[in-house]
Amino acid sequence: MKSPISSLQSWLPLNIFLIISTSVLISSTSATTIFDIPRLSPLGGILQDPETVFSANVSDDFETFYYNQTLDHFNYMPESYSTFQQRYVINSKYWGGANRSAPILVYLGAEAPLDSTYLTAIGFLTDNAAEFKALLLYIEHRYYGESIPFGSRTEAFRNASTLGYFNSAQALADYAEIILNLKEQLQAQYSPVIVIGGSYGGMLASWFRLKYPHIAIGALASSAPILYFDDITPQDGFFSVVTKDFREASETCYQTIKDSWSIIDEVATKPDGLSVLSKTFKTCDPLSSSSGLKTNLVWMYARAAQYNHPPNYPVTTICGGIDGAPPETEILDKVFAGVVAYSGNRTCYFNATQNISETIIGWRWQVCSEMVIPIGITNNTMFQPRPFILSNFTEGYCRSIYGVLPRPQWVTTYYGGHDIKLILQRFGSNIIFSNGLKDPFSSGGVLVNISNSIVAIHTVNGSHCLDMHPANQTDPEWLVIQRKAEVNIIKGWISNYYFNLLAAFRQ
Numbered sequence: 025m026k027s028p029i030s031s032l033q034s035w036l037p038l039n040i041f042l043i044i045s046t047s048v049l050i051s052s053t054s055a056t057t058i059f060d061i062p063r064l065s066p067l068g069g070i071l072q073d074p075e076t077v078f079s080a081n082v083s084d085d086f087e088t089f090y091y092n093q094t095l096d097h098f099n100y101m102p103e104s105y106s107t108f109q110q111r112y113v114i115n116s117k118y119w120g121g122a123n124r125s126a127p128i129l130v131y132l133g134a135e136a137p138l139d140s141t142y143l144t145a146i147g148f149l150t151d152n153a154a155e156f157k158a159l160l161l162y163i164e165h166r167y168y169g170e171s172i173p174f175g176s177r178t179e180a181f182r183n184a185s186t187l188g189y190f191n192s193a194q195a196l197a198d199y200a201e202i203i204l205n206l207k208e209q210l211q212a213q214y215s216p217v218i219v220i221g222g223s224y225g226g227m228l229a230s231w232f233r234l235k236y237p238h239i240a241i242g243a244l245a246s247s248a249p250i251l252y253f254d255d256i257t258p259q260d261g262f263f264s265v266v267t268k269d270f271r272e273a274s275e276t277c278y279q280t281i282k283d284s285w286s287i288i289d290e291v292a293t294k295p296d297g298l299s300v301l302s303k304t305f306k307t308c309d310p311l312s313s314s315s316g317l318k319t320n321l322v323w324m325y326a327r328a329a330q331y332n333h334p335p336n337y338p339v340t341t342i343c344g345g346i347d348g349a350p351p352e353t354e355i356l357d358k359v360f361a362g363v364v365a366y367s368g369n370r371t372c373y374f375n376a377t378q379n380i381s382e383t384i385i386g387w388r389w390q391v392c393s394e395m396v397i398p399i400g401i402t403n404n405t406m407f408q409p410r411p412f413i414l415s416n417f418t419e420g421y422c423r424s425i426y427g428v429l430p431r432p433q434w435v436t437t438y439y440g441g442h443d444i445k446l447i448l449q450r451f452g453s454n455i456i457f458s459n460g461l462k463d464p465f466s467s468g469g470v471l472v473n474i475s476n477s478i479v480a481i482h483t484v485n486g487s488h489c490l491d492m493h494p495a496n497q498t499d500p501e502w503l504v505i506q507r508k509a510e511v512n513i514i515k516g517w518i519s520n521y522y523f524n525l526l527a528a529f530r531q
């Protein structure tokens with residue numbers, strides 16, 4: 025992955041489709057602040073193997089368009105009417121057509137540019153287009169990729185005055201406008217729309233269904249931690265799942281990792297201790313503190329858990345390295361063996377890279393304004409405790425960067441989340457919350473069936489957004505079954521919709 029500079033590390037994006045190479049570790053060895061406010065994010069890449077994606081042949085069936093989008097949907101001041109070009113992509117190869125009111129599957133873009141690698145990575149749409157005879161529509165999220173207001177990224181990201189239009193409510197309204205506009209252009213007003221997204225995009229999909237039921241008849245929300253806001257989910261949910269994943273993979277591996285932190289601290293306090301650690305972990309740059317090293321390790325374990333995808337299962341890979349070291353090996357050498365197993369043989373490790381991705385930059389604003397996901401670490405985990413302290417996050421981070429304060433309760437005020445079963449069982453319908461329970465973000469996901477049509481489909485051994493990946497012959501049976509269940513539920517929604525549509529016309 026292109027690398028986040030260290031101080032941003034703690035807010036890695038949720039995004040699943042961010043392409044991250046497993047072989048590149050993220051942060052800088054000089055990181056010291058990262059852990060001051062531990063949050064995680066999710067990160068990473070849906071794709072453990074970026075090569076697969078890059079080599080995929082993006083078909084000519086994808087056509088790119090731009091929509092003149094309204095800057096501010098929610099008031100009527102003159103400047104709100106200014107527009108920017110919002111990118112969307114269509115694949116109509118399999119579409120049954122407007123005359124048959126054939127369905128439209130809409131991928132709601134999340135915190136990443138909607139480039140061609142992204143499109144091929146979203147297998148759920150391409151794999152099912154033919155069966156649904158669906159039109160595929162992908163919409164880029166505002167402030168990412170080419171969908172930038174104010175004429176340029178520099179202007180758009182200048183300060184909070186221009187970033188203020190960058191939020192989920194505006195994004196959902198953008199999607200609503202584009203979907204309606206496209207249906208009008210295609211004269212497809214009766215084509216049922218299903219919205220689909222993963223991670224942050226999955227949250228958007230579920231919220232879109234709740235806010236715009238007249239536009240989307242249903243939503244597939246993959247690995248959407250809509251309950252990781254306010255105090256709904258315990259702060260340590262994320263790292264508890266990371267811990268559980270490692271412990272289930274191997275008790276000795278878990279114990280080695282758990283024991284390693286205090287040993288790192290102990291070595292670091294000795295004279296010359298940092299250079300010993302630098303040597304032990306073959307760091308590309310000399311360590312200036314032990315916290316930089318610990319941060320890199322924490323994120324490596326977190327990423328391995330979140331993207332613990334078949335067929336490689338990186339958690340198993342790391343534990344294979346740790347447990348595979350000869351029994352008399354020192355704990356830190358075992359931990360390093362885990363790093364090598366995960367990252368491969370390299371001349372050095374934990375290289376700091378200069379590039380900060382658009383995702384990192386955009387998501388940093390989002391977490392400092394609206395998407396306040398309080399991830400902390402308690403002693404319930406295999407990590408050293410690091411609580412999430414809102415005032416540190418606000419004062420030590422967000423205010424200094426943007427001069428504005430996060431609104432940690434806005435998501436639950438605007439979309440809900442508290443007592444979700446009680447609230448949604450008689451309000452709303454047609455949402456699938458899919459999760460893989462190895463994914464640390466599943467701790468903030470909807471894991472119980474709320475009603476007949478707001479359902480939770482999860483897999484015990486699945487990881488982050490796995491169901492969105494392109495189908496592959498090597499897929500385990502449980503993944504095939506999960507995807508099939510999702511497709512069948514969506515088919516049910518569509519056939520009910522057609523039934524009602526016919527009935528309406530007969531009257």
Ligand SMILES: *[C@@H]1O[C@H](CO)[C@@H](O)[C@H](O)[C@H]1NC(C)=O
Pocket residue numbers: 059060061410411413416
């Ligand atoms: C929070 O900020 C206070 C004051 O700066 C500091 O003492 C404390 O260590 C910080 N806590 C964490 C978990 O970063």
Ligand SMILES: *[C@@H]1O[C@H](CO)[C@@H](O)[C@H](O)[C@H]1NC(C)=O
Pocket residue numbers: 081082
């Ligand atoms: C992609 O497919 C097209 C047509 O099938 C072919 O002409 C082109 O060379 C392929 N590109 C790559 C990079 O494989």
Ligand SMILES: *[C@@H]1O[C@H](CO)[C@@H](O)[C@H](O)[C@H]1NC(C)=O
Pocket residue numbers: 092
């Ligand atoms: C979008 O805006 C551009 C620039 O203002 C204008 O040239 C173009 O005609 C508009 N396109 C549509 C479809 O309205």
Ligand SMILES: *[C@@H]1O[C@H](CO)[C@@H](O)[C@H](O)[C@H]1NC(C)=O
Pocket residue numbers: 121123
């Ligand atoms: C769709 O229906 C209209 C009106 O009945 C007809 O003119 C048109 O040819 C049809 N289009 C297709 C692609 O069948």
Ligand SMILES: *[C@@H]1O[C@H](CO)[C@@H](O)[C@H](O)[C@H]1NC(C)=O
Pocket residue numbers: 182183184185186427
């Ligand atoms: C943002 O920058 C513009 C232009 O430099 C300035 O007019 C505006 O006051 C700034 N807003 C904030 C919140 O700093």
Ligand SMILES: *[C@@H]1O[C@H](CO)[C@@H](O)[C@H](O)[C@H]1NC(C)=O
Pocket residue numbers: 368369
């Ligand atoms: C790394 O190098 C060691 C020793 O040279 C070798 O035994 C091991 O198989 C290599 N591992 C990988 C993943 O290439």
Ligand SMILES: *[C@@H]1O[C@H](CO)[C@@H](O)[C@H](O)[C@H]1NC(C)=O
Pocket residue numbers: 308371372375376377378
């Ligand atoms: C470390 O990253 C820099 C660019 O950020 C790159 O030029 C260099 O080759 C990398 N070093 C290693 C050993 O990977």
Ligand SMILES: *[C@@H]1O[C@H](CO)[C@@H](O)[C@H](O)[C@H]1NC(C)=O
Pocket residue numbers: 026378379
């Ligand atoms: C950094 O990003 C720029 C622009 O996206 C790209 O051209 C460059 O190759 C990247 N550098 C590295 C070391 O990845």
Ligand SMILES: *[C@@H]1O[C@H](CO)[C@@H](O)[C@H](O)[C@H]1NC(C)=O
Pocket residue numbers: 403404
């Ligand atoms: C974990 O932390 C709590 C509260 O700080 C403390 O009461 C408890 O004893 C700790 N448990 C362990 C096993 O350290």
Ligand SMILES: *[C@@H]1O[C@H](CO)[C@@H](O)[C@H](O)[C@H]1NC(C)=O
Pocket residue numbers: 471472473476479480481482509
């Ligand atoms: C929810 O209901 C569906 C059937 O509609 C079922 O397949 C699924 O296993 C249920 N989920 C849970 C968590 O019980």
Ligand SMILES: *[C@@H]1O[C@H](CO)[C@@H](O)[C@H](O)[C@H]1NC(C)=O
Pocket residue numbers: 484485502
């Ligand atoms: C999950 O994976 C473990 C380890 O491979 C296996 O023992 C278990 O049966 C799997 N569980 C399910 C429900 O597939």
Ligand SMILES: *[C@@H]1O[C@H](CO)[C@@H](O)[C@H](O)[C@H]1NC(C)=O
Pocket residue numbers: 073076335494495496497498
């Ligand atoms: C299936 O997965 C394997 C292993 O990740 C990969 O090498 C292969 O290219 C994939 N096949 C397709 C068709 O994507």
